[in-house]
Amino acid sequence: MPLPFLDDFRDRSQVRALLGELNARLEGGPVRRVMEVCGTHTMAISRQGIRQALPPELKLISGPGCPVCVTSNADIDRFIEISLLPGVIAATFGDMLRVPGTRMGLSQARGRGAQVRIVYSTLDAVELARKNPESEVVFFGVGFETTAPTVAAALVEARAADLTNFHVLSVHKVVPPALEALCAAPKLAVDAFLCPGHVSAIIGPEAYLPVAEKHNMPCVIAGFEPVDILQSLIMIVDQLNGDRSVVETQYNRVVQPGGNPAARAIMESVFDPCDAEWRGLGVIPSSGLSIKREFSGHDAGEKFDIDVSYSREPKGCICGSILTGVKIPTDCALFGAACNPGHPVGPCMVSSEGTCAAYYQYEI
Amino acid sequence: MCLAVPAKIVEIEGQLVTVEVGGLTRQASIVLLPDASLGDYVLIHAGFAISRIDEKEALETLHLFEQLGNGDYGSISGPQD
Amino acid sequence: MSPDDNNRILLGHGSGGKLTQELIESVFASRLNNPILAQMDDAAIVELQGRLAVTVDCHVVSPLFFPGGDIGRLSVTGTVNDLAMVGATALYLTAGFIIEEGFSIGELERIIDSMSEAAKEAGIQIVAGDTKVVEKGAADGIFITTTGVGMIPAGIHISGSGARPGDAVIVSGTIGDHGVTILCQREGMNFETSLKSDCAPLGRLVRDMVDASPRIRSLRDPTRGGLANTLNEIASASGVTIEIDEEKIPMRAEVRAACELTGLDPLVMANEGKLLAIVAAQDAERLVDTMRQNVLGRDAAIVGSVGHAEGGKARVFTRTLLGSRRVLSMATGEQLPRIC
Numbered sequence: 001m002p003l004p005f006l007d008d009f010r011d012r013s014q015v016r017a018l019l020g021e022l023n024a025r026l027e028g029g030p031v032r033r034v035m036e037v038c039g040t041h042t043m044a045i046s047r048q049g050i051r052q053a054l055p056p057e058l059k060l061i062s063g064p065g066c067p068v069c070v071t072s073n074a075d076i077d078r079f080i081e082i083s084l085l086p087g088v089i090a091a092t093f094g095d096m097l098r099v100p101g102t103r104m105g106l107s108q109a110r111g112r113g114a115q116v117r118i119v120y121s122t123l124d125a126v127e128l129a130r131k132n133p134e135s136e137v138v139f140f141g142v143g144f145e146t147t148a149p150t151v152a153a154a155l156v157e158a159r160a161a162d163l164t165n166f167h168v169l170s171v172h173k174v175v176p177p178a179l180e181a182l183c184a185a186p187k188l189a190v191d192a193f194l195c196p197g198h199v200s201a202i203i204g205p206e207a208y209l210p211v212a213e214k215h216n217m218p219c220v221i222a223g224f225e226p227v228d229i230l231q232s233l234i235m236i237v238d239q240l241n242g243d244r245s246v247v248e249t250q251y252n253r254v255v256q257p258g259g260n261p262a263a264r265a266i267m268e269s270v271f272d273p274c275d276a277e278w279r280g281l282g283v284i285p286s287s288g289l290s291i292k293r294e295f296s297g298h299d300a301g302e303k304f305d306i307d308v309s310y311s312r313e314p315k316g317c318i319c320g321s322i323l324t325g326v327k328i329p330t331d332c333a334l335f336g337a338a339c340n341p342g343h344p345v346g347p348c349m350v351s352s353e354g355t356c357a358a359y360y361q362y363e364i
Numbered sequence: 365m366c367l368a369v370p371a372k373i374v375e376i377e378g379q380l381v382t383v384e385v386g387g388l389t390r391q392a393s394i395v396l397l398p399d400a401s402l403g404d405y406v407l408i409h410a411g412f413a414i415s416r417i418d419e420k421e422a423l424e425t426l427h428l429f430e431q432l433g434n435g436d437y438g439s440i441s442g443p444q445d
Numbered sequence: 446m447s448p449d450d451n452n453r454i455l456l457g458h459g460s461g462g463k464l465t466q467e468l469i470e471s472v473f474a475s476r477l478n479n480p481i482l483a484q485m486d487d488a489a490i491v492e493l494q495g496r497l498a499v500t501v502d503c504h505v506v507s508p509l510f511f512p513g514g515d516i517g518r519l520s521v522t523g524t525v526n527d528l529a530m531v532g533a534t535a536l537y538l539t540a541g542f543i544i545e546e547g548f549s550i551g552e553l554e555r556i557i558d559s560m561s562e563a564a565k566e567a568g569i570q571i572v573a574g575d576t577k578v579v580e581k582g583a584a585d586g587i588f589i590t591t592t593g594v595g596m597i598p599a600g601i602h603i604s605g606s607g608a609r610p611g612d613a614v615i616v617s618g619t620i621g622d623h624g625v626t627i628l629c630q631r632e633g634m635n636f637e638t639s640l641k642s643d644c645a646p647l648g649r650l651v652r653d654m655v656d657a658s659p660r661i662r663s664l665r666d667p668t669r670g671g672l673a674n675t676l677n678e679i680a681s682a683s684g685v686t687i688e689i690d691e692e693k694i695p696m697r698a699e700v701r702a703a704c705e706l707t708g709l710d711p712l713v714m715a716n717e718g719k720l721l722a723i724v725a726a727q728d729a730e731r732l733v734d735t736m737r738q739n740v741l742g743r744d745a746a747i748v749g750s751v752g753h754a755e756g757g758k759a760r761v762f763t764r765t766l767l768g769s770r771r772v773l774s775m776a777t778g779e780q781l782p783r784i785c
Contacts, residue, residue, distance in 0.1 A: 001698035003386050005370035005405060005417050006705065008426055012692070015766050039785045040366035049769035068785060093410070094707075094781030117633070120707070120782055121411025123393060124633045146366050147784065150412045153395045198366035201407065201415040224366070226766050231425070253422040254407060254415050263396040263414060341777040353785045362771045367784050369705045386702030388629075389637045408706070410784045 005253070009225030018230035019053055025237045026057040033059045033189055034236055035182075035325050036222075037175060038196030039066035039353035044224045046358035058233065061190065061325035062358070064178055067143045068095050068351035070278040070323065074311040075171045076101040079140050081306045082169065083114040089132060090116045091125035092140040099350045102311045122154035129158065129166035138300045141170040141289075146198040148172045148289055149263040152270035155295050169300035170291050173276050175199050176207050177287035183215035187326055192218040192236045197228070197251040202267075204259025208247045216245040223251035270295055279313070279347045280320035317346035322355050329359040336360060368409035370417050376402055383408055454548040459578030472550065473574055476557045477564070481537075481572040489572035491537055496597040498533035500524060504589045509552070511630050513623075513641030516589055517559035519717060522646045523668070524593035525567045529651040530664045530720065532603040533595030538564070539573040540591050545584040556587065567646035569593075601655060607662035608683035613729035614749035615722040617650065617742045618643070620672055621700040624714025624780075629703060634782070636706070640699045645718030650739045657735035660725035667721055670776045671713040673761070675721050677775045680759040688762045688770070689749030707782035712763075712773060714780070723751060 002008070026032065036042060042062045045051060051060050064070050080101045083090035090106065097106050097118065110116045115135075119125045122139060129137040141151045151168055158166040175196060182188055195208055200221045208219040218239035222232035232250040239245065249255050267289075276288025291299040316334050321327040329335045329348065339345035341357055348356035371383035371392075381400065383392050390411070394400045397413040406413040457464040474482065481489050504520045514522075525535040540560070544553070564571055622643040629636040647666065654661060663683070667675040672694070680687045696711055704711045718741060724732050729747050736742030754760075761773040 001386060003370070003698065003701060003705065004372070005422055008422070010766055011426075012766055014426070016768065019767060038366050043785075047771065049763075049765035049767050049771040052769040052771065053765075053767040066785065093784045095783040095785050097781055098778070118781060119633050120635070120784075121393075123411055124635075143784070144366075146368070146409055146414065149396050149414070150410050153393065153412065156395075196366055198368050198407070198409065198414070201368075227426070250425070253418045253425060256415075256418075260396065260415060262398055266396065351785065353783075361774050361777075367706075367708045369702070385706070386698035387639065388699045388702040388706075390635055390706075 006225065009223065009227040011227065015226045015230060018227065018234065022058070022230060022234050022237065023055050025234065025241065026055050029057055029241070031057050031059060032237060032240055033061055033191050034194055034233065035061045035063040035190040036194040037063040037065040037179065038199065039069070039351065040198070040224055041065060041194060041196065041222065041229070042355055042358050043353045044229065046362040048226050048229070050226070050229060051363065058237070062355040063182065063325055064278060064281060064323040065196065066351050066354050067173060068099060069319070069347035069354045070173065070280065071142055071171050072277045072279050073102050073313055074308050077103070077308040077311045078306050079169050080104060080106060080109050081308065082138050082300060082304050083109045083116055084112065085304070087135055088115065089128055089135045089137045090114060090140070091119050091128055091137055092116065093142070094118045095351055096140055096142060100344060122150050123157070126154050126158050126163065126166055129163045130161070133165060136165050136167065138167045138169060141168045141172050143172055144175050144196070144199050145202045145267070148271065149202060149267045152266045155270050155291070155298055156266060158298055159295060164297060167298050167300035167303055168291065170271070170289055172271065172289035173278065173287055174273070174289065176203070176211070177284050178278060178281065179208070179211045180215070181281060181284045182324060183211060183217060185324060188324060190325055191240055192220070194232055194236065195219050195221040197221060197223045197254060200251070200255045200259065202260050202263050204257060205247050205249050205255060206257070212245050212247045218245045219247045221247070221249045221251050221255050223254065280323035314345045319346040319348045322348050329356040332356070368407040368414060370405050371408045373400060373402055373404050373406060381413065383413070452550045454544050454546060454550060454553065454578055456546050456578050456580065459544070459576060465576065468576065472554055472557055476561045477571045477574070479570045479572065481570060489537070489539070491572065493536070493594070493596060495599070498528050498531050498595045498597055499592065500527040501590065501592045502527060504591070505585065506627070507585055508630050509556070509586055511642055512626055514644035515556055515559050516587065517556035518563045518644050520589040520591045521560050521563035521567060521569070522644050522717060524591040525569060525646040525648055526666045528593050528595035529648045530603070530666055531597060532601035532651065532655060532664070533597045534652065535567060535569045535593055535595040535648055537594045538569055538571045538591050540571055540589060541574065542576045543584050543588040544576065544578050545586055546578055546581045548586055553587070563646065567648055600659070603661055603664050605663050605665060605679050605682040608679050608685050608687070608723040608751050609662065610685060610751055610753045611726055612662055612723050612751040613726045613747050614687060614689060614751065615724060615729060615733060615736070616672070616694065616746060616748050617720045617722070617736055618744040619695045619697050619700070620716060620719065621696060621704070621711040621714035623717040624671065625700045625703045627715070628707065628709070628782070636703060638699050638703070640697065643716060643718035645741055647718065647720055647741060650736065650741045651720070653735055653739055654722065654732060658724055658728040658732050660728050661722055662725070663723040665721045667716045667719060669715050671715055672721065673710070673712045673773050674775050676761045676773065679723060680761050684754050684759050686752040686754055686760055686762065687749060688752060688764055689773070690764045692766070693746055693748045695744040695746050708784070709780055709782065713776035726750070
């Protein structure tokens with residue numbers, strides 16, 4: 001039984017033909033450097049073996065697309081400290097469980113008695129609060145604009161149901177300011193962006209106009225199947241070859257002009273923009289989401305006063321250069337040896353979709 | 365943070381729907397997609413429907429490659445300039 | 446026989462006295478009945494001649510009961526399959542039970558019934574057992590350890606280190622059924638599915654396979670860590686490269702759907718009624734035909750081939766849709782659902 005709207009975009013003959021087309025457009029031309037900024041794209045590219053199938057004229061670089069990877073150690077430590085408090089149930093997506101903080105990760109915190117529960121949906125975390133009225137349920141709000149609306153929806157529900165024991169520690173971030181910050185960086189050697197398909201379903205293609213117009217960067221919003229990624233790369237190369245820099249949507253079966261207004265409205269009713277620290281990139285203005293005052297009763301940052309002055313970023317880690325595409329994992333002295341998926345040192349190895357993790361798993 | 369899967373809405377009960385993919389079913393919320401209808405294919409992310417899937421556009425994307433020789437992409441560009 | 450609040454395991458049941466005696470008679474002996482067990486000596490006496498295979502397995506699966514099986518069935522089939530993977534016909538099993546105080550006796554009876562059924566299916570006898578009870582909280586309901594003994598017919602030499610360049614790689618059926626069934630039962634997943642664990646004894650299938658080809662090099666059942674781990678173990682032990690074609694791997698739509706939704710890789714999901722076979726290329730088609738005659742091998746397929754180790758490194762690759770190769774590495778730790 002084929003899976004609808006997935007298998008159609010994995011057709012072998014289409015994929016081979018697209019690869020042929022891409023090669024034809026690149027052959028003998030200048031080297032093109034394309035950066036993707038979505039952890040799911042990082043994984044898809046590695047898993048589908050795309051990098052290995054490309055000619056030397058196209059370099060695919062992974063940017064800061066993994067929200068887990070760009071969460072600072074201080075934020076991680078804060079959540080871990082909260083999880084260790086008596087009476088707290090720490091709820092999180094599976095992605096966060098093995099992220100190491102300065103002293104320990106959630107996995108180790110669990111070993112020390114912290115109640116940590118993996119949830120598939122934020123609504124499951126709200127349900128935990130409902131079922132455990134004597135506990136404080138704290139959800140770790142990590143993710144970009146695909147996920148932030150689901151966390152906002154959970155907060156709306158918690159407030160409506162008067163679940164005073166449900167809280168969110170928000171470290172959510174938004175993508176367009178990070179793209180602008182990258183464009184403004186002096187060392188960035190990137191010719192075009194492969195834009196995140198599902199973030200774009202929420203924010204709409206218009207969000208990338210400043211990047212395309214002000215910074216002359218072709219932006220193509222791409223889906224995640226092999227046909228999608230290859231088509232998107234062809235569209236990017238066509239823009240570069242034609243000296244254009246516009247926003248195009250390859251993923252138009254999902255991404256509409258205007259994005260998803262209902263999702264954005266819920267997000268905007270719960271969150272305010274704030275400055276945020278992106279691991280490896282520093283503080284980017286207006287790139288984070290903080291919980292509005294109306295919902296402060298559910299803001300874990302308000303409720304729990306945690307001292308994380310001990311937080312440190314790991315030494316020897318060049319994740320900052322990797323996240324900006326300046327270096328690749330194999331350039332790092334720690335890669336594979338001191339830093340590996342079983343024992344990750346820096347953010348790029350930490351999440352299973354981080355650049356270094358993807359390289360380690362699929363490409364070495 | 366983008367793992368989302370196309371699934372079909374097979375039942376609606378207020379803001380909760382039952383979606384089906386590959387014979388597997390799960391409940392999902394349509395709070396973020398209030399206009400979703402029975403029979404729609406939607407993208408499910410962390411238990412929420414976040415977008416409808418436009419079947420016509422999907423077919424166009426697939427047929428597109430047949431026109432590849434002409435390098436004709438006019439029809440699929442989103443808002444430009 | 447339904448679980449009853451008054452019918453629970455007490456610490457006294459493990460202390461070796463009258464309560465233990467009653468438990469053994471009413472729950473275990475009546476269900477696992479065979480002449481050797483009935484002797485009730487401190488050790489079981491069996492007579493065997495030839496090459497013996499011996500194995501041990503600890504079972505801590507949670508939840509204890511799942512679609513397609515339970516910890517009891519798993520403890521029997523898991524050990525029978527370990528023996529089958531070296532070409533041995535399983536004969537006798539022993540079983541040790543560590544039970545948490547307060548465990549429902551009704552559930553214990555269900556588990557032993559399952560073991561009895563699985564034993565009959567596999568053609569083995571459970572000839573010795575032991576039971577201990579630990580305080581509430583010291584065990585997750587029940588842990589079962591099984592040891593198995595089997596005979597290897599003369600001339601059979603099947604081992605993980607036997608794979609050679611040129612050999613074919615065969616799987617006996619759909620991959621990931623057990624792992625995904627357990628995943629869907631996991632608290633909070635809330636996936637509804639008709640998927641069942643594939644938990645089954647493979648002894649008969651292996652005997653048919655060995656009859657069909659004297660050139661089977663390796664057999665492995667891809668349990669924890671799935672196909673990925675098993676292929677890497679064989680590649681390592683044999684010092685070869687293995688390449689598989691992901692499009693050729695048989696997989697149920699529900700398994701694929703669950704893996705898409707949770708971001709998990711079906712190639713690392715556990716299987717409890719499937720095997721991987723490495724066989725000389727010339728016998729591959731005939732072997733697959735033979736396997737398909739057996740209900741447990743009806744979806745058997747050739748999925749890849751063995752090659753020389755490259756640059757001295759024993760590795761496993763997947764041939765992708767694009768025609769490129771990417772590494773298939775071992776699973777790293779606990780498989781967690783993700784949303785990224």
